[in-house]
Amino acid sequence: EDKVVQSPLSLVVHEGDTVTLNCSYEVTNFRSLLWYKQEKKAPTFLFMLTSSGIEKKSGRLSSILDKKELSSILNITATQTGDSAIYLCAVAPNRDDKIIFGKGTRLHILP
Amino acid sequence: DVKVTQSSRYLVKRTGEKVFLECVQDMDHENMFWYRQDPGLGLRLIYFSYDVKMKEKGDIPEGYSVSREKKERFSLILESASTNQTSMYLCATQTPAYEQYFGPGTRLTVT
DSSP, X not given: OOEEEEEOSEEEEETTOOEEEEEEEEOSSEEEXXXXXXXXXXXXXXXXXXXXXXXXXXXXXXXXXXXXXXXEEEEEOSOOGGGOEEEEEEEEESSSSOOEEOOOEEEEEEO | OOOEEESOSEEEEOTTOOEEEEEEESSOOSEEEEEEEEXXXXXXXXXXXXXXXXXXXXXXXXXXXXXEEETTEEEEEESSOOGGGOEEEEEEEEOTTOOEEEOOOEEEEEO
């Protein structure tokens, strides 16, 4: 059965810290891995990763995929209170159009 | 910019009522999805549609049905609402590159 597992489930850090969120997956015919940020409303798209070892960056956020280890990490440097959110990892398999979501990591940044 | 709208942000219904949740997208995407999100369970797929009048069951379709009469509109129907259907409902549309864009969500309470 295809699955996506995120860790940790929740995390509390101080403003300015750097955090690393993990996502591992087991899917047949992997196509791409996606990261989303969800604050009070609906998830918003952050990154899509298809190739191993190529870092995607957006400001203080970056992500990289390791197809050998079937995993991805999302890094946030110099965290700010506005980074507090649930971060969702999802995987798109090749065979059909359903995306499989992990349960998310709830990140809370203390001022 | 992709725009996905949902008919209501908050909804309160009584047990046994028929409930309609509507989702509209303006990007001509073929794939649309309905999820529910509950604490500790993450996002769970209810139904998705890959074309007008075409639908597929997701992971938890019981108690729900869907309708896609026009490409831009995807409706979720609770035939007879029950208290265990109290949840946040999220609609999403998907690009050919598997990026999903979510609506603002409908928080449904069934009393």
